[in-house]
Amino acid sequence: MTTRTPAETLVSRYLADLDRALRSLAAPRRRQIMEEISAHIAEGRAELDGDDEAGVRALLDRVGDPELIAEEAGASAEPPRGSDAWVPWLLLVGGFLLVVGWFAGVLLLWTSHAWGLRDKLLGTFVLPGGLLGLVVLGGFPTSVGECSGTSTCVSSGFSLPFPLGIVLLLVALVAPLATAWHLDRIRRRS
Amino acid sequence: MVPGDDAIWLAQLRRGSAEHCVLALLRHGEKYGFDLARTLTDGAGLIASEGTIYPLLARLRRNGLVATTWRESVEGPPRRYYRLTKAGERALSDFIPQWQQFREAVDKILDEVPSI
Numbered sequence: 001m002t003t004r005t006p007a008e009t010l011v012s013r014y015l016a017d018l019d020r021a022l023r024s025l026a027a028p029r030r031r032q033i034m035e036e037i038s039a040h041i042a043e044g045r046a047e048l049d050g051d052d053e054a055g056v057r058a059l060l061d062r063v064g065d066p067e068l069i070a071e072e073a074g075a076s077a078e079p080p081r082g083s084d085a086w087v088p089w090l091l092l093v094g095g096f097l098l099v100v101g102w103f104a105g106v107l108l109l110w111t112s113h114a115w116g117l118r119d120k121l122l123g124t125f126v127l128p129g130g131l132l133g134l135v136v137l138g139g140f141p142t143s144v145g146e147c148s149g150t151s152t153c154v155s156s157g158f159s160l161p162f163p164l165g166i167v168l169l170l171v172a173l174v175a176p177l178a179t180a181w182h183l184d185r186i187r188r189r190s
Numbered sequence: 191m192v193p194g195d196d197a198i199w200l201a202q203l204r205r206g207s208a209e210h211c212v213l214a215l216l217r218h219g220e221k222y223g224f225d226l227a228r229t230l231t232d233g234a235g236l237i238a239s240e241g242t243i244y245p246l247l248a249r250l251r252r253n254g255l256v257a258t259t260w261r262e263s264v265e266g267p268p269r270r271y272y273r274l275t276k277a278g279e280r281a282l283s284d285f286i287p288q289w290q291q292f293r294e295a296v297d298k299i300l301d302e303v304p305s306i
Contacts, residue, residue, distance in 0.1 A: 018241075029248065036223055036244040039267060043224045046265060062231065064239020072238070073245035 007056040011041055014060045021070035033073055037063065084114045084187050088180040091123055095132025102129055114187045126179045127172060134172040201238070208236050209246060210289070213255060213274060213282040220259070220273035223247060247272060255281055 004012070015038060022030045040063060048055040063069075087108050094101025109115065109123045127133045208230065215226055226247070227240035237243055250256045255278035260268045274282070 032248060033244050036247075036270065037241055039269070040224050040227065040240065040244070042267060043269075062239065063241040066241075068238055069241040069245060072242040073248070 005051040006053045007045075007051040010053070010056050010060060011045075014041075014063070014066070018066040018069060021066040022073060022075050024075045025070075025073060029073065033069070037069070081112055081114070083108050084112050087112065087123070087187070088184040091183070092130040092176055092180040093132075095129040099129070099132070102132065105130075109183075115183065116186075119183060119186055122179055123183050126175050130176045130180075131173070133176070134169065137168055137172050204236060204238065207289070209250060209255075210282060210285040211236050212243075212246065212250060212272075213278050213285070216256065216272060216274045216278070217282065220271040222261075222269040222271050224269075226272070250278070254278075 015034065018037060019030070019034055022033060025033075041059065044059040044063075045056065048059065087105055090101050090105025091109065094103075094105045106124055110120055115123070129136070211230060212226060215221060215229060223243055227237070227243040230236040230243060231240050237246065247256065251258060251272075254275055256272045257275050259271050259273070261271050263269050
């Protein structure tokens with residue numbers, strides 16, 4: 001490749017900016033807009049005198065701010081973050097990672113653009129700790145160390161009336177799973 | 191929307207009418223993007239910048255209101271030409287009386303405002 005003229009550099013820099021602004025679009029839509037705008041610029045340059053730098057600058061000005069074009073195309077200003085994929089999992093089982101895993105999930109959830117306020121509230125409160133709640137409710141590993149001889153080591157989960165206990169256990173199982181599934185579906189759609 | 195904020199109301203008005211203006215420009219035959227972009231920005235300012243015509247055209251195409259054909263051009267690379275579909279013609283003929291009604295309603299109210 002030979003050295004670029006200043007006008008060519010302007011055009012390729014503009015197209016790179018545009019491509020970056022469109023990155024949240026699906027590939028075929030992004031490609032189509034890139035193709036058409038490249039053709040538009042080529043068409044505009046054909047009217048100009050070869051490599052007239054000022055002319056090319058004015059032409060690109062008329063084509064407009066890449067962010068404006070991206071906005072018209074419905075591209076979200078913020079691209080999806082790589083960490084978004086972790087959020088449903090952290091909320092679900094992060095509680096088992098010394099509990100901080102769940103808090104990390106909540107932090108990533110609230111700082112992401114992939115979910116709306118309703119989803120964020122849902123992810124935080126249904127249910128805090130994710131599946132850890134199931135274990136706490138069942139009183140399963142927590143009561144082990146405390147059972148020293150006498151019969152006073154009944155955990156709260158088992159002291160509930162029988163049908164209510166079962167219902168709570170089911171909720172503690174199904175609610176976090178449903179929330180994680182919902183958040184993952186929203187993430188894939190955005 | 192806050193009255194007085196020129197940029198916002200104008201952007202909303204553009205968004206609501208630019209697509210139909212494109213349909214209207216195609217009424218008498220096919221055109222290519224560059225031409226449409228120039229017409230809509232020159233003077234009228236119906237789109238924010240020339241480049242924004244392409245996402246708009248893509249949307250019209252997805253909605254089946256326009257169709258495209260590639261054609262060789264005398265000078266330069268082949269061009270993608272846009273033309274109205276039957277659905278596009280219908281959308282345009284629905285829009286025209288509605289726009290006139292809207293414009294008259296706004297004008298009527300503006301005329302009633304006592305002069306300042």
